[in-house]
Amino acid sequence: MTDAIETRQDPADDVVPVAERGPGTLRLLLRNPVSLVGSVVLLVVVLAALVGPWIAPYGVNDTDVSRALQGPSGAHWFGTDDLGRDVFSRVLVASRVSVEVALVSVGIALVVGVGVGLVSGYLGGITDGVLMRVVDVVFAFPVLLLALAIVAVLGPGLTSAMIAIGVVYTPIFARVARASTLSVRSEPYVQASRTMGTGNTYVVWHHVLPNISGPVIVQTSLSLAFAILSEAALSFLGLGVQPPRPSWGRMLFDAQDFVGVAWWLSVFPGAAILLTTLAFNLVGDGLGQVLDPKRRTQLAAQAGGR
Amino acid sequence: MSTTSQRRSRRTRRLLALGAATLLAAGLAACSSGKSVDLGDAGDSGDTSQGITVAIAGEPDQLDPHKTTSYFSFEVLENVYDTLVEPDENLQMQPSLAESWDVSKDQLTWTFHLRQGVMFQDGTPMTAKDVVYSFDRIIDDKLATAYRFSAVKDIKALDDDTVEIDVTAPSPNLLSSIGGFKGVAIVEKKNVTSGDITTHPVGTGPYELTDFTSGDHIDLEANPDYWGGAPSIPSIRYRFISEGSTAVAALKAGEIQWTDSIPPQQVKALQGDDSVDIDVVPSNDYWYLALNEKRKPFDDVRVRQAIAYAIDRDAIAQVTSYGTAKVNELAIPEESAWYTAYDTYSKDDDKAEQLLDEAGVKNLTMELMVSSDYPETVKAAQVIADELADVGITLKIRSLDFGTWLDEQNKGNFDMLYMGWLGNIDPDDYYYSQHHTGGSSNAQGYSNAEVDTLLDEGRTTTDETERKEIYAKAATQIADDASYIYLYNPSVIQAYSPDLSGYTVRSDRAIRWVDASMG
Numbered sequence A: 001m002t003d004a005i006e007t008r009q010d011p012a013d014d015v016v017p018v019a020e021r022g023p024g025t026l027r028l029l030l031r032n033p034v035s036l037v038g039s040v041v042l043l044v045v046v047l048a049a050l051v052g053p054w055i056a057p058y059g060v061n062d063t064d065v066s067r068a069l070q071g072p073s074g075a076h077w078f079g080t081d082d083l084g085r086d087v088f089s090r091v092l093v094a095s096r097v098s099v100e101v102a103l104v105s106v107g108i109a110l111v112v113g114v115g116v117g118l119v120s121g122y123l124g125g126i127t128d129g130v131l132m133r134v135v136d137v138v139f140a141f142p143v144l145l146l147a148l149a150i151v152a153v154l155g156p157g158l159t160s161a162m163i164a165i166g167v168v169y170t171p172i173f174a175r176v177a178r179a180s181t182l183s184v185r186s187e188p189y190v191q192a193s194r195t196m197g198t199g200n201t202y203v204v205w206h207h208v209l210p211n212i213s214g215p216v217i218v219q220t221s222l223s224l225a226f227a228i229l230s231e232a233a234l235s236f237l238g239l240g241v242q243p244p245r246p247s248w249g250r251m252l253f254d255a256q257d258f259v260g261v262a263w264w265l266s267v268f269p270g271a272a273i274l275l276t277t278l279a280f281n282l283v284g285d286g287l288g289q290v291l292d293p294k295r296r297t298q299l300a301a302q303a304g305g306r
Numbered sequence B: 001m002s003t004t005s006q007r008r009s010r011r012t013r014r015l016l017a018l019g020a021a022t023l024l025a026a027g028l029a030a031c032s033s034g035k036s037v038d039l040g041d042a043g044d045s046g047d048t049s050q051g052i053t054v055a056i057a058g059e060p061d062q063l064d065p066h067k068t069t070s071y072f073s074f075e076v077l078e079n080v081y082d083t084l085v086e087p088d089e090n091l092q093m094q095p096s097l098a099e100s101w102d103v104s105k106d107q108l109t110w111t112f113h114l115r116q117g118v119m120f121q122d123g124t125p126m127t128a129k130d131v132v133y134s135f136d137r138i139i140d141d142k143l144a145t146a147y148r149f150s151a152v153k154d155i156k157a158l159d160d161d162t163v164e165i166d167v168t169a170p171s172p173n174l175l176s177s178i179g180g181f182k183g184v185a186i187v188e189k190k191n192v193t194s195g196d197i198t199t200h201p202v203g204t205g206p207y208e209l210t211d212f213t214s215g216d217h218i219d220l221e222a223n224p225d226y227w228g229g230a231p232s233i234p235s236i237r238y239r240f241i242s243e244g245s246t247a248v249a250a251l252k253a254g255e256i257q258w259t260d261s262i263p264p265q266q267v268k269a270l271q272g273d274d275s276v277d278i279d280v281v282p283s284n285d286y287w288y289l290a291l292n293e294k295r296k297p298f299d300d301v302r303v304r305q306a307i308a309y310a311i312d313r314d315a316i317a318q319v320t321s322y323g324t325a326k327v328n329e330l331a332i333p334e335e336s337a338w339y340t341a342y343d344t345y346s347k348d349d350d351k352a353e354q355l356l357d358e359a360g361v362k363n364l365t366m367e368l369m370v371s372s373d374y375p376e377t378v379k380a381a382q383v384i385a386d387e388l389a390d391v392g393i394t395l396k397i398r399s400l401d402f403g404t405w406l407d408e409q410n411k412g413n414f415d416m417l418y419m420g421w422l423g424n425i426d427p428d429d430y431y432y433s434q435h436h437t438g439g440s441s442n443a444q445g446y447s448n449a450e451v452d453t454l455l456d457e458g459r460t461t462t463d464e465t466e467r468k469e470i471y472a473k474a475a476t477q478i479a480d481d482a483s484y485i486y487l488y489n490p491s492v493i494q495a496y497s498p499d500l501s502g503y504t505v506r507s508d509r510a511i512r513w514v515d516a517s518m519g
Helices: A002-006 A018-031 A033-055 A087-123 A125-140 A143-154 A158-185 A188-195 A200-236 A248-258 A264-291 A293-302 B003-021 B024-031 B071-077 B128-140 B174-179 B189-193 B244-252 B264-271 B301-310 B313-321 B349-358 B375-389 B402-411 B427-435 B449-460 B464-480
Strands: B052-056 B085-087 B093-095 B098-103 B109-114 B152-159 B162-167 B207-213 B217-222 B235-240 B277-282 B286-291 B365-371 B394-400 B416-421 B484-489 B491-496
Touching: A018 A033, A018 A264, A018 A293, A033 A087, A033 A264, A087 A125, A087 A158, A087 A200, A087 A248, A087 A264, A125 A158, A143 A158, A143 A200, A158 A200, A188 A200, A200 A248, A200 A264, A248 A264, A264 A293, B052 B071, B052 B244, B071 B235, B085 B174, B093 B098, B093 B174, B109 B128, B128 B152, B128 B162, B128 B189, B162 B174, B244 B264, B244 B491, B264 B277, B264 B491, B286 B301, B301 B349, B301 B375, B301 B484, B313 B375, B313 B484, B365 B375, B365 B402, B375 B394, B375 B416, B394 B402, B402 B416, B427 B449, B427 B464, B449 B464, B464 B484
Parallel strands: B052 B235, B365 B394, B365 B416
Antiparallel strands: B085 B093, B098 B109, B109 B162, B152 B162, B207 B217, B217 B235, B277 B491, B286 B416, B286 B484
16 A cells, blocks of 8 residues: 555645647647557558458458468468468458457456555545455466456356456556545545535546556556457467457467478467557557646657647 | 377377477487487497397386376387287288187187287296286276177186187177287286286297386397297387487488388488388378268258368368378278278368358358367368368367367267377278267267168177178268268388398388398
8 A cells, every 4th residue: 555655646646637639639649650560550450440351352261272371372361271271361350350359358357456545545434445455366376277267167259258358357457547546635625625525436437547548548558458469379279269269369369280391370369469469559558648647748748848 | 990099199299299399490400410410320330249229209108008098008018919810911800829710600709819928928837718808807807909809798718718708799800909909918917916027027029128227218229039939120119209300310320220200291201311211101091081970060961061062171181190191981991801982072162151151151151170289280171271271161270278178079078079089900990889779979960871881780790791782882872972081191200220121110100020120
């Protein structure tokens, strides 16, 4: 609990009026070349996820044994797999699964985690103690091990994978939200609002939540990267997306038998995972700088006195 | 009926193969270190007089032939034990410990005359008492192979060299039941009661087991007093190498002289490699699809036939076995004496659609149950799904671990399933329990009075030609009704040093060193 108080910043820095944050944030973010690259890659991935099935040159499940295990060529950019399916189409369409799992599972973690963190941090006392100890228990398990256990109980499949990943990332959001809430709770404007007799719900919704959004947004971006990795890991172990639906992790699993024979089976899905998670991380870092009031002031100053 | 145990052993092997797959990268790194280039002829540097080292894909769980169900155990025990009779390369039963046998006129009493002067490897003579003890042990303790003795009423020793077996009904397949593989071997009572049999079995076979170091190796030494004459190779060391690429690299480097731990996708490359001999022999195993006839619309024979027409067996065999399997629309392979030619089905989407129309089935959505413990079934399922989509059937794939898979099969919770049966010899093994009304493995719920009559007749008919006709008729009817949609017979794949001679790769996967020699 003390750690949260220590992170409390000078009120003057902390109170960034929400309305003014909107237009500048994106521009500041894109001014950073690293974040810009990350954002572009992300945009491509999201586009692929949205329209992939319509622009894929071949059906993802169209098998044709006669064209199995062909290397990359003009007809098959990423080659074909052992069933004669087009690897490019499968990598493209698999982006939807990854993005879908990432969004839904981080959505779960975000809603539950931030909810717990807000209540815990704002109410304090016994509620805080009980909630945070529960969070500690969940947090104590290695992420993938807990996810495996949850999928083992729920049975393999896309839905179980989403729930499992959502559950394991919940404690992180709870901690981030609680720490920020603790510092915001004692701000003069919150105190003032409470003195005026405003209800708890109103205070949390209108004063606390907007002011803890920075760290939460950064955490969301980073968690999306980890969620994609976790989905790939679960699918690799046969517990996530079930065949024939394409998934990067599952494609890597299937590629194992052909490591020496057909490098393209493992390289392209592997590269897709790498690029996507890297992009989420870069954007996350960029957002972290832009949304941190101190760093933001510096950045704005460098950018020409904004 | 023969095969829950066989399946389990297969499963163990597969699981090991699966675990090993994750080590593939490491294995490849090992063989790219240049070892295989210059060590290719290091193998004949004097090893030849000292015996050979062979690699099997996993370690035996135990060495009690009556209790183990693991194929790894039998790869070793094949050479340690003998059976009363044994299958030759064509799977015809031949004399072994029994030199000859008579059958009574009513077919209910079999008398076996034992070979004289046979000794266990510890010097104790083998007598009729040991035969009775071995068979009674299997039956009384309900051990893994007890089902093979279901027709046996009584076993008694008439004297030291004569054993009489009484059966409840004429049993033309009795010989393959009591001698088909080493799971029905003749064991020594002393060895069993002392408990040593699980690690140091004592048999009457051509090789004696001298050392079993768990996690490392098993050593066999030639039995100089073997009744069939001492074998030529003086000793054999079994190593356990589950990673196929590693085993193949060791073979090329001359560290081992034989292995069956071979990734099927490497077979082609090995066939073009002069430093290694590789044999691909069609086996008695078969893989099939079965539709749950207790569910609609699969109770309609036309729907089942439509699916049989919609699939491309060649493509399935290709993705599962890389051209090492042989497509077959019945269970029994061409090499068997019981083979029946049959080729009604072929990939024909028009015919399939027409059959579905006649049956009034539209927009069918169904599930195919496969097992993740057999990765090739998951692969094939994706091909099948694509092919069924061409005739308007949406196929969902349900991939389960094998334990759950068996459970679901037994409960009848499936639309269609994909699996294989292994280790069959007699046609009764292939058809009875799978297709007889209420048969113990008839999970698909097939019932045809005509087939029932034929299968019952086949069990008690002793005339070979007549029996063959009966099974040909039954098998054809079963395939016509698409009780099983037969796909292919996989192969036994073994690679060995060109210096090894006299060794035969057998379709029943028995590994016998007795006639082999090096040099």
